[in-house]
Amino acid sequence: MSGFAALVMRHRDDQASEQGVAMLDILHARGPNWRQSVTLDRVTLCQTGDHRAHADLTSGHGPRAAIRCIGDIRIDDRVAFLNGLAMAGRVIDPQLPDTTLIAHAYDLWQERLLDYLIGDFSFVVWDEARQQLFAARDPFGVAQLFVAESANGTVLTNTLDAALQLDGLDQSLDDTALQDCALFGYFLDPAMTPYRSIRRIAPGHAVLLRDGMRHDRRYWLPAALPPVSSERDHLALADGFRTLFDAAVADRVRDIDAAGIQLSGGMDSTSIAATITTLAARDKPQFALRAYTMHNETLYDDQEFVLARLVADHLGIAIEGLGPEVGAQFANGGAPAVPSEPGPADAPGWHDVNKRTVAFAPLLFMGFGGDALFEWGTPSLQSAGRWFRRREWRAGARDVRSLVGQAARTLSRGRGAELPALEWLHPDLRARASARMAEAHRRSARGIDGMATAPLWQAIFQRSDPGYHGLPLKPAFPFFDVRLFAFMQQVPARELGRGKLLLRTAMAERLPRQILQRPKTTLPPDLGRRSLMLHGIAPWQRDVLASAAIRDWVEPKWLARTESGAIEEQAEAVGPLNAAMNLAYWLSSKRR
Known part of the structure; x- marks a missing residue:
């Protein structure tokens, strides 16, 4: 896990290194074990990292010292990537950091290196000889990459708050982005941030910065692949899926010895947990996996913890349940932490799981994406x-x-x-x-077609990122893997929309029968109203409802309903305001 920033000034500026130090202080939360910056004429490169090996920025990477790479990178199918370099005449020590491998690949292939790269990544390459900066973000957008521009220069970083350190940056807010947050709770445009002058590099896009000009291009599109041969029966397809799923999970635990997982009683997260334990038993017997399950039997007939504990016992892993007390943690006072962007201020369980996991592991697995991967796409x-x-x-x-x-x-x-x-x-x-x-x-593309485009997935990736929640904990989403995506795009139509039968068959020998046979379940649509009825409106929520920040977004008469009346009426009134309250909480906190 790393934090990084590349600062390119319009003119040589003695203040650039000072801005780099300010950015390092912010990036330190993402990688607390080491930090480094180097200023090369108009360019300052900053990087922080965890305990893993890292490349020295002062000497450059690759055969030409003029090439330097910074980034937060996980190269998947690393052996194939190294073999590709070797076939091009570049035999490299496999123990070198991923940033060094990217520098070698850039030296050989320049922008075409993205044709050979899979994984979750955002990175910047500075090519001193060509006086150009090249940056890219992974196809699904799991890793974050921001670009900010001012009259003084440009910064590319994976941390929003670091971009705010750019000298002369216009920090005015983007009205359309804020409106999206009030209406939906997230941005519709994958390039949006709450600031007009800071944008995200969209998933599957690359940037070239040269001679003061910026050029963006999309390098990855969901390909229309041919179908898998019709001769492959269901069992053969399940074997093929399991092989790729094993590879996706193995790549995510390659460099670590412990991880946490958000575990439910459904197929997705339990399949990840079962695969981790299967691989660990074979390759990493000392690997530690801890599961966390959010549940609330007081609000509805919640069987998640019962079933998750069944799976944990079956796999031999530790599990902790986060129950009703989590949903009421701010009921009697206190306020949630302020994230770097508008989003759920009070998301019961999420932050608690993060805090518990980061105490012993650098990675948290989540089962998002399983439903989409096995679902019919939106008809078009x-x-x-x-x-x-x-x-x-x-x-x-x-x-x-x-x-x-x-x-x-x-x-x-x-x-x-x-x-x-x-x-x-x-x-x-x-x-x-x-x-x-x-x-x-x-x-609103559904199913597999929406995995690379739907705003909801981008919101989940944003809110799981260390730059958002402020903890040195990376997320892992094994179902968002280009190998699985390509495979499922090729399977015959008969395998889709069958209740994840392909996944159930693939996991038949790894999970208990109760999980394999459990039908798909969903949360009650009025869960938020039920929680308000049980716990009431928290003090921090009442403060937000009374603040000036929310009055720009909500009908005054509607706000009046939240201030008086029976608890039932207050719950009905506050329910639709959840996203607007989160936005107002962020706005009022930032303005202080």
Whole structure:
């Protein structure tokens, strides 16, 4: 795990190294074991890291000292990457840090190195000979990468607060981004941040900075791959999936000896836990895995902890349940930590799991993505065409029927009739909100098609990042792996939408029967209202509801309902305001 920043000044500036020191102080939280910066004329490179080996920035990397790489990188299928370098005439010590391997790959292939690289990564390469900076972010956007520009220079970093240290930066807020946070709880545009002058490099994109000009390009697109041979039966496909899933998990535990996992009673997180223990028994017998399960039987018939504990006992791993007391932790006072961007201020369990895990491990596994990977994608002309090209006639016809039905419903109801009334929203914002709601509907790709594009996934990656929550703990999402993505894009249509039968078959010898046979379950849609009814409105929430920050976003009469009346009425009123309250909490905290 690393924090990094590359600062490129418009002109030579004696203050650049001082800005680098300020950035290092912020990046230190991501990598507390070492820190280094080097200033080369107009360029300052900063890096912090954990206990793992790191490359010395003062001497450069690769055969040419003029090439230096900083980044937060995990190279997956590392052997294949090293073999590719060797076939190009570059035999390299496999024990060298990933930043050094990237420097060698850049020296050989320049921007084409991304054709050979898989994993979760964001990095910057400074090529002194060419006087250019090259940066890239992984296909799904698990790793963060920000770019900020001012009249004095440009900074690329994986930490938002470090970008704010750029001299002369306009720190005004982005109204559209804030409106998205109030409406949905996250940004619709993957390049958005709450600041106008700081943007994210979008997932699967690369940046070239040269002669004061910035060039962005998309290097990765979900490919329309041919189907796996129809001769491969279900068992063979399950074996193929399990092999790739094992590789995805193995790459994520390669350099560590302990990890935590958010464990439920469903198929996704339990499959990860079972695979970790299987691989550890073979390759890392001393590996420590601890599970954490959030549960609340007082709100609904919650069986997650019972089933998660069954799995933990089956696998021989420690487990801790985080129960109703977590949801009430701020009920009697206190306030949650302020994240680096607007987001859930009070997310019961999430921060507690992070704090427990970081005390003994640098990595936390999460099961997000399993549902999407095994689900039919959102029907579109492109998806129908893909099925027809693969001679999957029934699948193509299904998508066409769905599109025709959707068009008929839209015509019968009239344009925009599906949008909610947004009665709680401030009247001055409702007209603009309709356009954002329509945009949200357009971007709401489901299933495997949405894994690389849906705003919800980007929000989860952002909020799991150390730069957001402030703890030196990296997230791991094994289902978001390009090898699994490519495999599932190729399986026959009959394997999709079958209740994860392919995953259940792949894990048949690793998980208890109760888990393999359990149907898909979902949380109650009114869980937030139930929690408010049980615990009441927390003091910090009442402070936010009374603050000036929220009055720009919420209808005054709606706010009045939260201040008086029975608890039932207050719960009904506060429920829709959850995202707006989180935004107002962030705004009021930042303004202090």
